[in-house]
Amino acid sequence: MEASKIHTENDQQRNISLWKNSNFLLLWGANVTSLFGLQVYMIVMPLIIYDLSKSALAMSTMRMIEILPNILLGIVAGVIVDRLSRKKIMTVTVVFQWLSIAGILLLLLFQGIQLWSLFLLGFIFSSSGYFFLNAYHSSIPQLISKEQLTDANAKFSFVDTMIRMIGPGIVGFVLAATSFQKTVSIQLICISAMFVLIRLIKVPLVDQKGKQNSFWIDVKEGIMELIGNKVLLTPTVAILLINLSSSIIIGILLFFAVDIIGVSESEVGLMLSLGAIGGLFGALLLKKLVRHFPRGKIFTYVLVFEFIGYGILVFANSWLVIGMALAIRTFAVTIVNIIYLAFRQEFTPNHLLGRVAGTTSMLMKLAMPVGFLFAGLWAEWLPVRHLFVLTTIIVSLIFISLFRTRFYNIA
Incomplete structure (x- = not known):
């Protein structure tokens, strides 16, 4: 009876304005x-790891541990998200995130913190966050109409970019004025607020289509859905290659800026902030673009801006030029990612969405360490600017290939 009531209330809210949809507002608040x-x-x-170890290897090890859940748990998370209540998954994973950060805070307070404990708690935090994001993205189509998915993802992306721009400055100020312990306490408060907001959301149960398969059959079903869904497979392959080129740039950009161009630490901050501005414009402009052009065409033609961004890096000679190149590139990447998320939510049956999201996320994250390693080896033996030429070639090939696909004309 309660589930039926939730379905009825959700059906009434799905087609109203996003800012009047209480479930969307709660999810948006949890996202913030x-x-x-x-x-x-x-x-x-x-910073805690560096303070403990003074080791770049320890810091990079933590970065690897944060990526591991996407690679190791991607498909597993997808099956669980499709089988169980997505609201319960979000609730439980927020609790695990709270416990892991509370554990770090207690270790800091009692001065018992060690590297192995940070790695363990960091893995729990990252794994819980990955499960949360899968359930979070899979629940969006249950709360709003298909016609609103692109707009909703644009709103999520806008606030994401905004917080990435202003967040580091705020956190840095708090950290400078207080301590590790008090700064970590702020994160604990944020997670507590997330818990309250998630508990208030009314997410209907997933329709299992009357089936209860084995785990491996569910995994296969998700993979086959991705392979067989030609509308979704095309942009998935495109983004896989885009992520590969992005990871190549990320892996070498700071080395290029500091070692070759001679950018200072303060200029690095300005450079990255300038780059993030492109994402804000992308999120704001997309809603107007989709009124006049098919999303497949927008996805395709916006790659021209990514091509231009990489092309500018080939000739960059200052932090300002690098920042402008990053802004142009981020503008394109933001639009591409928003459209892809909306397509995945719109063209995947909801009872398979967790598995498809888990599979695609795993594939895309696998591209990152490959790109990092490739960029590092290249920089050891070959000119870095030639690497930027390579990324422009990759993007141009993706652009040309999309013209021959059905996806190109999809609205």
Whole structure:
């Protein structure tokens, strides 16, 4: 009876304005608190590790541990998200995140913190966060109409970019004025707020289509859905290659800026902030673009901006030029990612969405260490600027290939 009531209430809200949809607002609020808490984590955790070890290897090991859940648990998370209540999964994973950060705070307070404990708690935090994000993204189509998915993802992306821009400055100020312990306490407050907001959301149960398969059959079903869904497979392959080129740039950009161009530490901050501005414009402009052009065409033609961004890096000679190149590139990447998320939510049956999201996320994250390693080896033996030429070639090939696909004309 209660589940039926939730379905009825959700059906009434799905087609109303996003800002009048209470479930959307609660999810949006949970996203805001989650993102700000994550900024605390991303800044404080490396500093704690460095303070303990004075080791770049220890810091990079933590970065690898944060990526591992996407690779190791991607498909597993997808099956669980499709089988169980997505609200319960979000609730439980927020509790695990709270416990892991509370554990770090207690170790700091009692001065018992060690590297192995940070690695363990960091893995629990990252794994819980990955399960949360899968359930979070899979629940969005249950709360709003298909016609609103692109707009909703644009709103999520806008606030994500905004917090990434202003968050580090706020966290840095708090950290400078207080201590590790008090700064980590802020993240604990953010996670507590997330818990309250998630508990208030009314997410209907997933329709299992009357089936209860084995785990491996469920895994296969998700993989086959991705392979057989030609509308979704095309942008998935495109983004896989885009992520590969992005990871190549990320892996070498700071080395290029500091070692070759001679950018100072303060200029690095300005450069990255300038780059993030492109994401804000992308999220704001997309809603207007989709009114006039098919999303497949927008996805395709916006790659021209990514091509231009990489092309500018080939000739960059100052932090300002690098920042402008990053802004142009981020503009394109933001639009591509928003459209892809909306397509995945719109063209995947909801009872398979967790598995498809888990599979695609795993594939895309696998591209990152490959790109990092490739960029590092290249920089050891070959000119870095030639690497930027390579990424422009990759993007141009993706652009040309999309013209021959059905996806190109999809609205």
